Amino acid sequence: MAQSENEILDGIAELVNEETGLPKESVEMDKSFTDDLDIDSLSMTSIVVHAEEKFGVTIPDEDSKNLRTVRDVVAYIQQAQG
Amino acid sequence: MSEQTPRSAPASTAVVVTGMGATTPLGGDVPSTWEAALAGRSGARPLTMPFVEELGLPVTFGGTLAVPATDVLPKHESKKLDPSAQYALIAGREAWAQAGAPEVEGERLGVVVATGIGGVTTLISAYDVLREKGPRRVLPLTVPMLMPNGAAGALAIEFGAQAGAHSPASACASGAEAIAYGAEMIRTGRADVVIAGGTEAAILALPIAAFASMHALSLRNDTPETASRPYDVTRDGFVLAEGAGVVVLESEAHATARGARVLGTIAGAGITSDAHHIAAPDPAGLGATRAMRAALQQAGAQPSDVVHVNAHATSTPVGDLAEVAALRSALGGALDGVAVSATKSMTGHLLGGAGSLEAIFCLKALEEGLAPPTINVTELDPQVDLDVVLDEPRKISTGSGALALNNSFGFGGHNAALAIAGPTGSAA
Known part of the structure; x- marks a missing residue:
């Protein structure tokens, strides 16, 4: 069952916080993971792995490399949860 | 041989200690660990992890940390580091703070942080994830977390050390x-300041089963706190423990120039190998003897300068006696009256963390003029002709030239001896 955009955003913010220590409120829809949040590729991969588990979706590598902003990830998960 | 050693300062740079840090079964830092050691407390306790019963392990206790690392480090730090690196980071931060966070160029700051086993917690848990959830769930930081140089790399990043980060495994x-x-x-001029120590986090089912399979562990499951009893006639093996000890080493010139408080001196070090057996010590302790002699020689010292020994003494039937023989051949008659402490009777055996923690104990002993006790000895093995400090701390001389010897030996036939001088006296 699909979760709301806000629920997914909260969940992503939690994962980012646990991975990097960044405050949850800094994880906003239009932020870029690499440019704005300064998250390196290894941490990003960890976040994707945890997100798959948390949201019950699969995010293949060929898709995850195109997920640049928080909004991209939220939208992808929402669609995958269908 | 030692009689011919000139009693003068070695021509090389003096290496002083300006910071100490630890997290151990006795305490979350050096002051609490030292206080517990002087009080003769045991850090051995029953293990509460589910695997102990599930797998029917023959040993159900160990020396777990007094203060869990996850209580100290925020989650985003702890989840990126194997527990062995977490412990090293906690100890390293304490040592660095005590040293006054020295200002030093990154290229003149080194790190040497060792572990006996490496990131075995990560290795085992990642393998469990692989088997249970498949390869996609294996996290990308698994390799940097399980590699044995992970702790050294983490400390180099933490403190900006660029002179080299090393992880000797012995x-x-x-x-x-x-x-x-x-x-x-420091002596060879590669660095002015070095953060050095050892760490271990291996209280897990596999290491317990493997050490038990060698008959290396004490089986006193009913009384963990009395299990580690070096030199006692009934000793039956060591107590597996975890933790880290880290010191800040500094050239004397660098420490003096910045007005740092000197806690002691690494006056000499000796490292040898037995080339005898992969796990058993050379029964005559020849390699250990050579290590102690080399440490004293580098310190420009004589056996009679040694006032205190922190022995390796893990509480195994064979190992304890081999060290007694080595001590006797290294120090001869000068060994009589030397206060010998076996602090593993309290801490258990921190494996790769043991040598550096015990070096810290030597520094504290010389600073306070007190050798820590050896607990749990009810009947001293008659073959142990040492003046063992039993039950209560004992006053030791800390005058100029007084040295403590710290012995550490490892599977593979590794022998390391450190000759340590206190804050007021150095063999130089």
């Missing part, structure tokens, strides 16, 4: 060898 001699290597980096 099993239970690793922590002492790291301090010896760090001192050498």
Whole structure:
């Protein structure tokens, strides 16, 4: 069952916080993971792995490399949860 | 041989200690660990992890940390580091703070942090994830977390150390060898300041089963706190423990120039190998003897300068006696009256963390003029002709030239001896 955009955003913010220590409120829809949040590729991969588990979706590598902003990830998960 | 050693300062740079840090079964830092050691407390306790019963392990206790690392580090730090690196980071931060966070160029700052086993917690848990959830769930930081140089790399990043980050692996001699290597980096001019020590986090089902399979562990499951009893006639093996000890080493010139408080001196170090057996010590302790002699020689010292020995003494039937023989041949008659402490009777055996923690105990002993006790000895093995400090701390001389010897030996036939001088006296 699909979760709301806000629920997914909260969940992503939690994962980012646990991975990097960044405050949850800094994880906003239009932020870029690499440019704005300064998250390196290894941490990003960890976040994707945890997100798959948390949201019950699969995010293949060929898709995850195109997920640049928080909004991209939220939208992808929402669609995958269908 | 030692009689011919000139009693003068070695021509090389003096290496002083300006910071100490630890997290151990006795306490979350050096002051609490030392206080517990002087009080003769045991850090051995029953293990509460589910695997102990599930797998029917023959040993159900160990020396777990007094203060869990996850209580100290925020989650985003702890989840990126194997527990062995977490412990090293906690100890490293304490040591660095005590040293006054020295201002030093990154290229003149080195790290030597050793472990006996490496990131075994990560290795085992990642393998469990692989088997249970498949390869996609294996996290990308698994490799940097399980590699044995992970702790050294993490500390180099933390403190900006660019002179080199090293991880000598010599099993239970690793922590002492790291301090010896760090001192050498300073003596040979590669660095002015080196963060050095050892760490271990291996209280897990597999290491317990494997050490037990060698008959290396005490089986006193009913009384963990009395299980580690070096030199007692009924000793039956060591107590597996975890933790880290880290020191800040500094060239004397660098420490003096910045007005740092000197806690002691690494006056000499000796490292040898037995080339005898992969796990058993040379029964005559020849390699250990050579290590102690080399440490004294580098310190420009005589056996009679030694006032205190922190022995390796893990509480195994064979190992304890081999060290007694080695001590006798290294120090001869000068061994009589030397206060010998076996602090593993309290801490258990921190494997790669043991040597550096015990170097810290030597520094504290010389600073306070008190040798820590050896607990749980109810009947001293008659073959142990040492003046063992039993039950209560004992006053030791801390005058100029007084030295403490710290022995560490490891599977593989590794021997490391450190000759340590206190804050007021150095063999130089």
